[in-house]
Amino acid sequence: MTSTEQSTENPHRNKLSVVVPVFNEEAGIADCIDRLLAQGDAIDEVLIVDNNSTDRTASIIKRYAGSHEKVRYIFEPRQGVVHARNAGFDASSCELVGRIDADTRVQTGWATAISEFLGPNSTHCAVAGVTYLFESPFSRVHRFVLDRQIRRGKFNHDRRVLAATGANMAVKRSAWLEVRKNLSERTDIHEDMDLSICLQKIGLTIGQCDSMRVETSGRRGETPPREYSKYNRASESVLRLHNVMNWRFKFLIRLDTVVHALAWPIYRAYNFEQERFEFRRLFGKSQGRIMPVNQ
Template identity: 45%
Template sequence: MGVQLSVVVPVYNEKEYLSECLESLLEQGDDISEIVVVDNNSTDGTAEIIKEFERRSPKIRYLVETRQGVVFARNLGFNSVQGELIGRVDADTRVLPGWAREIHDLFTDREFDAVTGFSLFYESPFASAQRNAVAKQDNLGNLGGLKDAPSLTGSNMAIRKSAWLSVQGSVSDRKDFHEDVDLSYCLLGNGMKIVQNLAMRAEVSGRRGETGPIEFLSYNKASIATLKHHGAMNRRLRFMIFRSSILHTVLWPAYRMYDKNTDAMSVKRLFFRPAARQMPVEA
């Protein structure tokens, strides 16, 4: 079969999203050899969904990581794969047709160590505007090929297993770090090459936009802590992080009013709706 691609999906209480994620991966056909789902102590029925998919397909492998934290779930998955290539997505990621083939083509034809893809939002009040803008740029031929990437995005990425094995002893397990950014700087620090493949498409939920501005500040503090750990913090990056906090605060009311079930806005939802999902880092 040639080079094998294993995909790792760390999950914690993802009953609402996991089925569509796994369906999209199985639809990639033989371009994916195995799908390793690592349950990080879910209590909402996520485990039953994984077991059902495991019964349906021999490609699905169900693992449990009892140490709480996405970094531990990721590490167990990466260390357990059988393939020479490791894909990584979140439970709310839906990979699009050709996603796995793009990974194979990239690592077969070029000497890169890791790649991050290009993602579109769903469940977002701005999803339609984003898709229209992307379609326009696609028609103009502006969103093709590869470009340098400063970091990997955990919701849509792939790495050579050999690259992972070379840095696994140096990645941090601090839960107040962004584990994907930490991994990226470990790779770069070892002279490895990261690129973005704009044709490696996926969709991710916009649910993170519902996070309150104060909690989002804590989320961005994890970015600062990770970059400082690697000696990479500078004025430009600090300004980008500050700008993302401001932008999130401006857009947050729209996400609060947005009803993903009806794709409509309601002022009432701004004041009466469940709390947003906790972000995957500790303050």
Template identity: 40%
Template structure:
């Protein structure tokens, strides 16, 4: 059975400290990838320079510039620029694990055309609550093994997190004019709802493993609360009033969890696996440089 071609897009805004490690993990499995498209989203740091330094030595690497700032603009520019049968997206602080690309190609070679989008296990490499996230992934994995005859996937998820997702080209073509570029809604949920409305389903692929930064959980409560508001606002934008009301419980639960875990997450040093008061005041740029470097060497 012929395997589909695979593009990987990496939207990046001011990611000079993380983009090289993200790309290195993709280069390690480049035989299974047809092209990597980094979308520089009007960065003001050296993100573009870091990528340009790699272009000559990595012929499958491409750079696209998107001046309109916002993850939906960057994502859409990358999806539009890609050329493969299936198009994966990784955040610029996310490390694809060995076998990631092949798992995607194997799955879509056998999956019915009605499966338009997929995601996979995504764990934070720098969180003291990594085991909690792993347990959540384990429940999905158990569901996949119980519900799927192929033992590698489960179909019927409600949303695919954009940090580790893949979309079939036919599904993207179908929803391209429907997805929103609003910056005040949740882009991952918006895309997932559009896909489902076009009768495509969302799958979970066991081998599509990636690890990412926990920096979202280190943001202050005010910023995190604003972020969680995007879920309810997205359902409202889609005219789904019942779902918007139902999501409020999920939103408040996420906020409560964030309040409990915020300070321990900021105080945690993944290299030493210890907590320290001073760690809470480490600038994010200094923190992420060391942590993604440590995760890359493991």
């Protein structure tokens, strides 16, 4: 289906902005933008928020902004993904605001799925999609498990979720404006969890859409366990901030930390470019993804 056909079939659809907070993403930001532009008329504006990048990220974004009318470059000087997210959402001019990370690869039909899910008859204020992994030794297993759950109807449109992750989500702008003043600007918590909890505190719900699909990098698996534990402490911090921490959440967070530590040597030995294991990599420098929280 061409972008023209998408516009013709649904001329009254809500317009969609997509916000991408970025920091030193020169390696992948062009591919991210290209995939968003390939969604055609289903996306009305692409807002890339540069959060003080020191590499070529800014120049790459500005090049796209100069040649594509729907791409906008936004600079946010306050360091922290929450500030970059807020700057992008505040600058949006559309009824719906999508959000992905710089290493997110949106799949065919992603934007159309958002518009249809959050259409006039939707009872939800936000939507979470299905996120597969690439750059991971477990990507095939992960995809198999998710696809099996989809076939069993685990991600049907009536299912409510507790949180929408920043790598693959969208929210009605009216809902964003309603909770904007309630959101924390702390940089030691997960801003997407904070947004999700604030929405639900005022009685709004988040649904899940199995046709809103993306891939995201699994390179965070290479992050050293001590650094990753800081990432998970941000989950505990946001739950405590909202007084919703309980033993189940604590157990799941701690379990994730342990699972990551056990899987870390496998990631360390994995050559992401050639998709094969190399024993010598165990003795090299660990890379991993930049953690989006400050502890």
